[in-house]
Amino acid sequence: MNYQAKKKWLSSKHRDLSKLMVFLCACTLSVSCMADMLAAEKWVSNEFKESTLTKEQQMKEMQWFVNAAKPFKGMTIRVVSERIDTHVYEAKVLAKAFQEITGIKLVHEITGEDDVVKKIATQSELNYSIYDAYISDSDLIGTHYRSGKVVALTDFMAGEGKDVTLPSLDLDDFIGLSFTTGPDGKLYQLPDQQFANLYWYRADWFDRADFKAHFKKLYGYKLGVPQNWSAYEDIAEFFTVHVKTIDGKKVYGHMDYGKNDPSLGWRFSDAWLSMAGAGDKGIPNGIPVDEWGIRVEGCHPVGASVSRGGALNGPAAVYAITKFTQWLNKFAPPEAKGMNFSQAGALPGQGSIAQQIFWYTAFTAALTNPKLPVTNKDGSPKWRMAPSPKGPYWEKGMKLGYQDAGSWTFMTSTPLKNRKAAWLYAQFVTSKTVSLQKTLVGLTPIRNSDLMSDKMTEMAKKYGGLIEFYRSKARVAWTPTGTNVPDYPGLSDLWWKNIALATNDQLSPQEAMNKMAFEMDDRLMKLEQKGQERCAPKMNPQRDESYWLNRPGAPKPKLANEKPQGVTLPYAASLEAWD
Amino acid sequence: MKNRFISLAVFILSTFASSACGTSFTLLTEELPPFSINNGGSGAGVSIDIVSQLFTRAGFDYHIKIVPWKRAVVTSLNDENTCVFSMPRNQEREASYHWISPIIITQTGFYTRDDSPHKLVTIDDAKGLKIGTYNGSAVAEYLTSWGYEVKLTTKDAQNIYKLYNKRIDVWAADTLSAKYLANEHKITNLKEQLVYFSTLRALACNIKVSEIKVNKLRQELKLMYIDGTIEKIISKYK
Incomplete structure (x- = not known):
């Protein structure tokens, strides 16, 4: 499908949405941008139907990813996590969505938790880059903080990672940030599940x-x-x-x-x-x-x-x-x-x-x-x-x-460009566009907005008390x-x-x-x-x-x-x- | 499986000794080019070069034997001063050995013919396809645990021919091995579709080996990474 055909298809099938996309792409109008937004539209309409955002807000978030990912298009990024339903969903579905929307090839490896710990410890000890990011349990926060080998996200988001930090990330909405904050008050990891x-x-x-x-x-x-x-x-x-x-x-x-x-x-x-x-x-x-x-x-x-x-x-x-x-x-x-x-x-x-x-x-x-x-x-x-x-x-x-808080962790030994591209993926799989659907699949909530959503109220009876626990104040204990x-x-x-x-x-x-x-x-x-x-x-x-x-x-x-x-x-x- | 045991019975055994006196350590590995190559002489390959260098630097006497993998595992579990390499380190085996890790970090990928209609973006795309690998490999273990349709051979090289005869859709292989075997068999139209897993491979030593010696080996291995020795050895075989 050429550019004109795409435009025609858009105008016939999704007139209102296409207006938004054309508007959003205006600064960087290109065939590539349109293709990426078509992919985004497909994923938002078919997979990320459950979200606390409106569809327009979701598409705006996706547009940001399309633009932010441009310098990293074609790169291969490798991340690893333990084997639980949430991460399997990320590896099989969200990695593919991210690749189609951003053009960054994403390999999300799944292995045993013990292997994840050994791999991150190996990279930390040898300064030898194995992965571009890890979903590492926040149990390691004392290690990460003291090692000096883990990127302080607070610094990264304000400094060299500012241009790749999602404006609508809304950190205050995450329920587990206290687990991933070091004694210095800086955030070292971003909860994923x-x-x-x-x-x-x-x-x-x-x-x-x-x-x-x-x-x-x-x-x-x-x-x-x-x-x-x-x-x-x-x-x-x-x-x-x-x-x-x-x-x-x-x-x-x-x-x-x-x-x-x-x-x-x-x-x-x-x-x-x-x-x-x-x-x-x-x-x-x-x-x-x-x-x-x-x-x-x-x-x-x-x-x-x-x-x-x-x-x-x-x-x-x-x-x-x-x-x-x-x-x-x-x-x-x-x-x-x-x-x-x-x-x-x-x-x-x-x-x-x-x-x-x-x-x-x-x-x-x-x-x-x-x-x-x-x-x-x-x-x-x-x-x-x-x-x-x-x-x-x-x-x-x-x-x-x-409480287990598997969290995105970035090593100083990872080249900056790879780290930035991996940070985009980390934010994608925790973004409000994606997180409610991910929570419904894996039942490992990370956002207050998802927990308080009508969808969660509707589903609570199926989960035997899980939602009641996560909505209660006691979760902090x-x-x-x-x-x-x-x-x-x-x-x-x-x-x-x-x-x-x-x-x-x-x-x-x-x-x-x-x-x-x-x-x-x-x-x-x-x-x-x-x-x-x-x-x-x-x-x-x-x-x-x-x-x-x-x-x-x-x-x-x-x-x-x-x-x-x-x-x-x-x-x-x-x-x-x-x- | 049966063929594998026949080859076991053939008793492929070669011994490569260090120049130092004594035989304190017996180091066992299987023939798996380019990691360990039984060339009838001094023995070669990425893993053999790394382990030889490691024991030489640590100042320990050693000799390397190439034996079938299952024998290497059983012997290393039972015999003192015996180690096996390059063993994927995992939870199930963790309590059985002292681990000096990683000797090498390997990657596993999916390979197809370059005219294959199958596009593999995530590991899930291999679902429903016939995946070839070899018996007893960690690759087979991993894919089977995910419920994939795995077709096993006794030797990994056989999968190249199965792929070209379309008896399998995908070959799951170590990336270094795949390139080495493709080169050996003069195959040019092999397509690397997705590198889907990384493995820390270790030297696993009998549990009775002293902590002091294990720690000495761990320290030396770390230095080999820091001074670039490991990278230099690997690059020889790329």
Whole structure:
């Protein structure tokens, strides 16, 4: 189709829109511009139909991308992310849309999260450009900030990236910016997707009168959404030991995983100790002791072991590991112990699990499949997600769970031209034109405008509580690993390597956590000696543990009673805790 | 699979020793040009050159053996002071080895005949097409996990002929290997459509190798990147 033909086609098919496009292209009227806007029109009309913007606003945003991308046309840009539905949609659909609209060839690679971390760590360590951008979990914010190898987006947007920064990006609309901001107040990463870790349970089973009566008789209180770990444990025992089977099929009151591989580490580094109550009060991560048990003075980590003021081997941490191991052995399906994160994720959907204390909402879309036994015929879920129960060491004002914020991250070792082109793609897949549709596909919201949209209200009943959680104020208590952790890739393996020793009964939980705390201190000391660009560790001297345990806050002394009375609430009342 | 084991039984084994005395480390790899080439003499190839240089710089005695891949993996898991290269590093294998990484960063692409009607913009465009790769490769593992229709051969070079006989639509291959094999087989009309994946390939050492030696190797490898040695070796084979 030549230029005249295109114009004719436009005028006949989309008269009003073409006026807008011709107007927008006026400054740079060219066949190429028209072709790009035709592509944009196709994608907006067919794929990005759900948006909080009007179509005209969407086309204006697309016009900006067309113009901004001109210097980078024909380039190949390579980015990488972990394998979840949202990123698969980006890799398969949005990368193609971006390429057709901008002329920048975009390769969006998908791999395991562990591989993403290794790749970004490799590029950072070797100053060897592997990718033009990474979608890296914001858990690495403490690393990125201290390394000096990650571009501060605040500086980039105001400086060398100003000409490629979308005027309608609307940073204030992002719900996760506090997770990706360094101690210096600068933004280091742009959230691309977010999901939380919540309590998951079979609402249909919990509503059965026979189970309610049976539970009350055995435990003396009502079956409902557990508010503390005591109630969770009782319910786990109830289904595994007392109910045993439903409709002839074996059921379990708990699900988890225990295979010795890196995903076992996430199970703990993703806030498990803080759910038990090991850290300090203070959002997002606890001040001065965070959910990794690392104490920070100013911005400097000073120790992880109790002997240096940390909480990694304190009574609350040992309690958290003990409960994990006990529940896995006593109440989960026998095969769970040999499973990793991915294998375990599918199990609740198969219909034999009554509840799961540590459940990633990234599985929401997968569990709404009408073919599953956990979904009603009309597509509504038989399950619900609710606020996570709290361990006995938890106090009001502490974080209560984990939130993953996979975020766009740019390295200083990436050539500027590639970085700018990759920044365009990052903004494209998070733009208001695209983000609502992306959220509907992957259910990992990043924008307040999407969460508050009529479309989300309409869809909320299908998602088992996800939208209610994200619309509530409580979402701020579910946070990623924070800035206390100075080298996430260099420290995170300690979690799975040591916890596995406890789950395999090679060491007691106390011995495993003592070993881990010693090794964590050792690596922090090495970082202190090696130095970091900023805020490197400055380790405390070792003291008798009683010095720290007798002071207020974390590390906390052992409670006389670690199993207080179980407390449950009806589902509706449990949601009120979110407000 | 069966043919692969027949070739195993043929026992292709070559030994290339360092000039230094002693045999502290046995380094195992498979024949995979241009990464490792069994030329009957000193052994050559990108990976062999990098690993040889690494152990020489670290001051460790070593000898390199080219053996079938599965044997390399099993032996390195069981025998002390034994390493295997160039192993894709992944979550499933992470706990089984000490990793010195990356020995090399490779890329995998989709190749078609240059008259192919198929245009591959994203990996999704390969859905429904017959994709050729070779048995036991990480490429096959990755594509199968996505539900693609993968046709396996015992040797990667066979895929070139399958592509030209239209028995497969797409050849999924390492970019260096593809160019090397196309050159070897004097194929000129091969079209690189999409480079869709990058892999960190590592030297994976038996878990009983001492941390001190592992750290020494890691430090030397880092220096080889910083001083340009790695890039220089790779460029020899491009």
